[in-house]
Structure formats: structure tokens, C-alpha cells
Amino acid sequence: xxxxxxxxEMHVAARLLEFFGAATAWHxxxxxxxxxLALKELLEAAEAARGGVLFQNSVETLARSAMALAGRxxxxxxxxQLGVLQAALRSEIRHHGMxxxxxxxxxxxxxxxxxxxxxxxxxxPTVPKPERTARAIAGHLLDxxxxxxxxxxxxxxxxxxxxxxxxxxxxxxxxxxxxxxxxREYDVLVAFSxxxxxxxxxxxxxxxxxxxxxxxSNRNFDVAGIRQKGGLVLRVSAxxxxxxxxxxxxxxxxxxxxxxxxxxxxxILIPRAWIDGERREFRLARTGRDVDVHALERKKKVYADPxxxxxxxxxxxxxxxxxxxxxxxxASGWAAFEALLSEPGNHAVVADRMGAIVACSFPRAELTVxxxxxAKADVALDTRLRACTTNRDRADxxxxxxxxxxxxxxxxxxxxxxxxxxxxxxADPHIVMKDIESYATGAFRRLYRQRNLVLHGGKTDGVALRxxxxxxxxxxxxxxxxxxxxxxxxxxxPLELAARARISLDTVxxxxxxxxxxxxxx
Numbered sequence: 001x002x003x004x005x006x007x008x009e010m011h012v013a014a015r016l017l018e019f020f021g022a023a024t025a026w027h028x029x030x031x032x033x034x035x036x037l038a039l040k041e042l043l044e045a046a047e048a049a050r051g052g053v054l055f056q057n058s059v060e061t062l063a064r065s066a067m068a069l070a071g072r073x074x075x076x077x078x079x080x081q082l083g084v085l086q087a088a089l090r091s092e093i094r095h096h097g098m099x100x101x102x103x104x105x106x107x108x109x110x111x112x113x114x115x116x117x118x119x120x121x122x123x124x125p126t127v128p129k130p131e132r133t134a135r136a137i138a139g140h141l142l143d144x145x146x147x148x149x150x151x152x153x154x155x156x157x158x159x160x161x162x163x164x165x166x167x168x169x170x171x172x173x174x175x176x177x178x179x180x181x182x183x184r185e186y187d188v189l190v191a192f193s194x195x196x197x198x199x200x201x202x203x204x205x206x207x208x209x210x211x212x213x214x215x216x217s218n219r220n221f222d223v224a225g226i227r228q229k230g231g232l233v234l235r236v237s238a239x240x241x242x243x244x245x246x247x248x249x250x251x252x253x254x255x256x257x258x259x260x261x262x263x264x265x266x267x268i269l270i271p272r273a274w275i276d277g278e279r280r281e282f283r284l285a286r287t288g289r290d291v292d293v294h295a296l297e298r299k300k301k302v303y304a305d306p307x308x309x310x311x312x313x314x315x316x317x318x319x320x321x322x323x324x325x326x327x328x329x330x331a332s333g334w335a336a337f338e339a340l341l342s343e344p345g346n347h348a349v350v351a352d353r354m355g356a357i358v359a360c361s362f363p364r365a366e367l368t369v370x371x372x373x374x375a376k377a378d379v380a381l382d383t384r385l386r387a388c389t390t391n392r393d394r395a396d397x398x399x400x401x402x403x404x405x406x407x408x409x410x411x412x413x414x415x416x417x418x419x420x421x422x423x424x425x426x427a428d429p430h431i432v433m434k435d436i437e438s439y440a441t442g443a444f445r446r447l448y449r450q451r452n453l454v455l456h457g458g459k460t461d462g463v464a465l466r467x468x469x470x471x472x473x474x475x476x477x478x479x480x481x482x483x484x485x486x487x488x489x490x491x492x493x494p495l496e497l498a499a500r501a502r503i504s505l506d507t508v509x510x511x512x513x514x515x516x517x518x519x520x521x522x
Contacts, residue, residue: 014413015134034139074121196265355441367395
């Protein structure tokens with residue numbers, strides 16, 4: 001387990017577990033991808049620009065983003081190699097051009113050594129800031145094909161339960177060794193509650209009902225209560241079992257689409273999967289992506305049947321983003337708010353406007369959580385907070401205390417890390433809010449590029465397709481939550497809300513600027 005006396009390492013550890021946790025709130029989630037995937041996405045964009053699917057300015061935007069991400073990233077290599085990388089990113093990048101080839105070769109060097117270099121950097125006399133360290137490590141592992149579920153369990157064991165005391169650098173070396181392992185082949189069984197058989201056309205790997213029962217029994221799975229009409233054994237390559245089930249789910253979604261539009265056959269899956277060599281069964285049904293519009297519940301609008309508006313249509317379009325296949329989710333997710341925030345002939349600015357709304361939502365969301373966490377251990381603070389009639393007032397009270405330099409009694413490292421972030425934000429709101437806005441906007445721009453690759457290029461296997469959903473889906477929910485609140489409660493249109501966000505971000509810290517808890521009003 002990690003040494004609990006090392007504040008820096010505990011900060012990084014807490015953030016890693018938050019980034020991998022399924023229940024992490026949107027404002028503590030990971031909004032960025034790792035450096036390696038950002039570079040691969042840049043090369044993909046250059047190819048798409050050559051084919052007319054993306055504009056060249058998308059390539060330039062990605063290059064600038066990659067430059068900021070690389071910064072002084074120790075995973076990119078020594079100063080000389082980092083200089084070569086930055087020079088290539090500053091140049092015009094064309095598909096199969098000179099700088100494109102330079103980036104290809106740099107990626108081939110950086111990817112297998114990335115975490116080993118980070119481990120070495122963490123042993124040095126000066127270390128990167130904890131938030132940057134956690135983002136870089138988490139992004140690299142998630143981008144490599146590990147699932148958050150697997151990584152949360154792996155890091156929890158390493159950080160909290162593994163015998164002995166170890167440094168963070170040692171655990172990152174273990175993560176490097178984990179990354180170095182080749183992909184495994186997994187045989188995954190899925191079963192059907194209804195399936196139309198055709199003698200001349202059956203999928204490869206088909207098992208009849210008795211064969212499914214025998215397959216399960218021979219591997220000591222409990223077959224009681226399973227009513228099935230046959231199944232499929234699918235072989236996939238994956239990093240770990242949960243990722244294997246994810247890969248199988250996507251293959252089945254493609255098969256289901258073919259059955260639906262190409263035949264009148266039945267194709268109904270039992271929502272469970274079994275892996276040869278694993279003791280437990282796995283959930284096959286897709287776990288919904290974290291797209292939460294809580295304003296509907298808060299304002300009692302879930303079952304309301306008002307006049308159908310563009311905001312209602314946008315909320316309807318969010319459902320595929322939460323549960324659909326990656327390509328469908330990207331297309332529908334972007335459409336949900338494009339019509340709300342775009343203008344004729346100017347769709348690219350939607351990402352910037354949504355990014356501004358989300359950024360303005362961040363301070364109050366974080367301060368509200370801190371208010372409830374701090375109140376648990378501080379009776380006097382709890383009494384003061386109970387006098388507040390709204391979450392806005394709770395957040396304002398905590399912001400005032402932090403600005404005055406008063407400590408908060410917080411029991412876990414994740415909340416203490418959030419407290420440090422809010423101290424920096426309140427001390428220099430203009431700079432910090434610009435950083436937050438850039439992260440949010442970057443996630444939405446990635447979603448937009450992937451949407452264009454899907455709809456205009458027919459590319460449903462983009463290198464950043466799944467990462468764009470992982471990073472953007474919770475932010476879409478947060479942005480739509482504020483849009484819904486403004487619309488249903490304040491009668492404010494989405495563009496009026498975006499204008500309010502723009503003014504708040506550009507004037508924060510000035511004499512006439514809004515307080516961070518009042519950026520969006522309401």
C-alpha cells in the first residue's frame with residue numbers, strides 16, 4: 001500500500017481513484033485524453049482533412065491542444081525529444097508529409113515507454129503537479145483499452161491493500177508492466193432468450209441450448225434459472241475481462257443492427273455474459289454513460305407534458321448518448337445541443353459555447369459537495385450551513401470561508417484535493433476558469449470531430465471515438481442540466497445562457513465581474 005504520510009502521493013492516488021470510479025461526479029471526472037491518443041487523433045485528423053471530411057483548421061486546433069498537453073510531460077522523453085515533438089506540432093501537418101512521419105515515429109517511441117518515464121520522473125527531486133500527474137497516468141491507461149472498472153479495482157488494491165509500503169513511482173512501474181503485457185484472447189459466451197434459427201445461415205460460434213448448458217456446467221457456472229434458446233461463443237482480444245465483454249457487446253450491437261434491418265428474425269439477448277477461465281459472470285447490458293440532467297427531477301419536470309420545445313427535443317436526443325453504440329451515441333449526443341447553441345452556417349462554435357456553460361457550472365458544483373462533506377465533521381459549520389436556504393447560498397458560504405483562509409475539516413483525500421483546487425480558483429479565478437473552460441471545450445470539440453468522422457466519413461472506428469464519449473458524455477449532461485434549468489425555471493434560452501456564461505468568464509476577477517457561484521444565475 002502507498003505511504004499515507006506523503007501528501008503529494010496521496011493527492012495523486014485520490015485523483016486516480018476518482019478518475020476510474022463509476023460513481024465519480026462530472027466535475028471530478030477526467031475530461032482529457034492522454035498524450036499518446038492525442039497524437040494519434042492528430043494523425044487521424046490529418047488523414048480526414050486530406051479526404052475532405054475535416055477542415056485543416058481542425059488539424060491545427062488538435063496540434064495546439066497536443067502541444068499544451070505535451071508541455072513538459074516527462075512521458076514524452078528527454079528535453080531533446082520533447083523539442084522535436086513540439087517543433088513538429090508547430091509545423092503544418094499533412095497526411096503522409098514529413099511532420100506526419102516524424103509524429104508517427106515519435107508515437108512509436110513514446111507509447112511503450114510512457115509510464116516507465118513517468119515512474120522515473122516521480123523518483124526525481126522535482127515532480128509535476130499532482131493533478132497533471134494523475135491526469136496523464138489515468139488518461140494513458142484508459143486510452144490503452146483498460147476499463148475504469150478494472151483500473152479502479154487494480155489501483156485500489158495497489159494503493160490500499162497490497163502488503164508493505166510502496167512509493168507511487170513503484171506502483172506506476174507496476175502499471176507500466178501491466179501495459180507491456182500483450183492482449184489476451186478471451187472466449188466469451190452470450191445466450192439468447194429468443195433467436196430465429198436458419199439451417200443455411202447461422203453465426204460462427206453458435207451453440208444450441210444443450211451445448212450452452214454443457215459449456216456453463218463444465219466451467220462450474222450455475223445454470224439454474226437460465227432460460228435460453230442457444231448462444232454464441234465469441235473470441236476477442238482485450239486488455240482484461242471487462243474490456244473483453246465491452247468488445248463483445250459492440251460486436252453484438254452490430255449484429256443486432258444487421259438482423260433488424262436485414263431480416264425479420266428474433267435476436268434477443270440474455271443480459272449476462274460468461275468468460276472461459278473467469279469465475280464470475282458479467283453484465284452484458286450496457287451500463288449507461290453518465291449523462292445526468294438532474295434539473296428535471298429537481299424542478300419536477302420529469303413527467304411534465306408542456307408544449308414541445310427545442311429543449312425537450314434535445315433531452316430526447318440524449319438517450320442514445322447514454323445507452324447507444326459508440327457511433328450512434330456520438331451522432332445523437334452532438335445533435336442534442338447543436339440546434340440549441342448554433343447559428344446558421346456556424347456550427348463549430350457550439351463546442352465553445354457548451355464548454356463555457358459547463359465551465360461556469362463547475363465552481364458551484366464543487367463547492368456544494370465540499371459544503372456537505374465539511375459539515376460532517378464540523379458542528380459549527382453544519383449549523384451555519386443549515387441556515388442556508390439554497391445550494392447557491394451553501395456554496396457561497398464555503399467560498400467565503402476558503403477565501404478568508406479558513407480550513408475545512410475534510411475526512412478523505414479526494415475532498416482535500418478538491419479543496420486545494422478551489423483555493424487556487426478563488427485566489428486567481430480568471431486564470432483558473434480559463435483553464436477549466438479549455439478542458440471542457442476540448443472535450444466538446446473532440447466529440448464534434450468524432451461526429452463528423454462518423455456522419456461525413458462513415459468512420460465508426462475512430463481512434464478517439466470511445467474516449468470522446470468517456471470524456472464528453474458527463475459534460476453533456478452537466479451542460480444540458482444548466483440549459484434545462486435556465487429554460488424551465490428562468491425562461492432563459494440556451495443562447496442567452498451561453499451569452500451569460502461568456503460574460504462571466506471574460507469578466508471574472510474584475511470589479512464588476514460575477515462571483516463564481518453566480519456565473520449562470522439561478
